Amino acid sequence: MSSSSPPLSPRGAEEGEEDGGTGSGGGVGGGTVFSYGEAGYWDARYVEEGGAPYDWYQRYAALRPFVRRFVPPASRLLMIGCGSALMSEDMAADGYMEIINIDISSVLIEMMRKKYFDLPQLQYMQMDVRDMSKFSDESFDCAIDKGTLDSLMVSSVVWRLLSAQLRWSWKWTGYLNQGGSLC
Numbered sequence: 001m002s003s004s005s006p007p008l009s010p011r012g013a014e015e016g017e018e019d020g021g022t023g024s025g026g027g028v029g030g031g032t033v034f035s036y037g038e039a040g041y042w043d044a045r046y047v048e049e050g051g052a053p054y055d056w057y058q059r060y061a062a063l064r065p066f067v068r069r070f071v072p073p074a075s076r077l078l079m080i081g082c083g084s085a086l087m088s089e090d091m092a093a094d095g096y097m098e099i100i101n102i103d104i105s106s107v108l109i110e111m112m113r114k115k116y117f118d119l120p121q122l123q124y125m126q127m128d129v130r131d132m133s134k135f136s137d138e139s140f141d142c143a144i145d146k147g148t149l150d151s152l153m154v155s156s157v158v159w160r161l162l163s164a165q166l167r168w169s170w171k172w173t174g175y176l177n178q179g180g181s182l183c
């Protein structure tokens with residue numbers, strides 16, 4: 001599997017997009033991109049994938065110059081919606097000493113705990129990023145979000161309305177003369 005993917009269209013999930021986002025289309029667990037904010041969708045997906053590593057967008061190697069510039073290795077780091085990405089493992093290998101990984105999927109968190117049981121730099125906690133009350137103020141020096149905010153956004157009502165509007169618009173552009181415009 002490649003180390004990066006098109007934005008929010010990895011295997012499986014994109015098939016249901018055409019169904020209007022009802023969540024009843026194809027893809028892992030019968031989900032669509034509109035399911036990306038649901039723990040159940042991710043649980044089913046990680047079971048199906050068996051915890052195989054997958055980095056959305058970019059691997060650490062590509063992001064390293066930026067990360068190293070702004071984040072000292074001694075920082076206490078929060079990895080938001082860690083998924084099965086190798087990002088945290090790669091950062092630990094690069095000298096980062098404390099990375100707290102959170103994810104809404106309990107299935108994923110169990111898998112990652114087993115996988116990294118001998119890597120003390122990495123901790124894994126099942127948590128919804130919208131409720132971080134388990135942490136006290138100023139717990140972290142840096143938080144990294146690679147693809148999780150996107151997941152919450154595409155599952156929002158606003159996104160549903162926007163994509164419905166876009167589909168409608170594209171349908172109508174088909175009826176226009178060449179060079180015609182949709183205002």
Ligand SMILES: C[S@@+](CC[C@H](N)C(=O)[O-])C[C@H]1O[C@@H](n2cnc3c(N)ncnc32)[C@H](O)[C@@H]1O
Pocket residue numbers: 036037038042054055056057080081082083084085087102103104105108127128129130145146147148151152
């Ligand atoms: C698009 S994947 C990105 C995974 C990883 N960060 C990467 O770069 O490959 C989104 C991840 O966010 C998690 N997630 C979705 N909603 C969440 C929430 N409200 N709180 C915490 N994690 C969430 C999902 O379980 C999934 O692992």
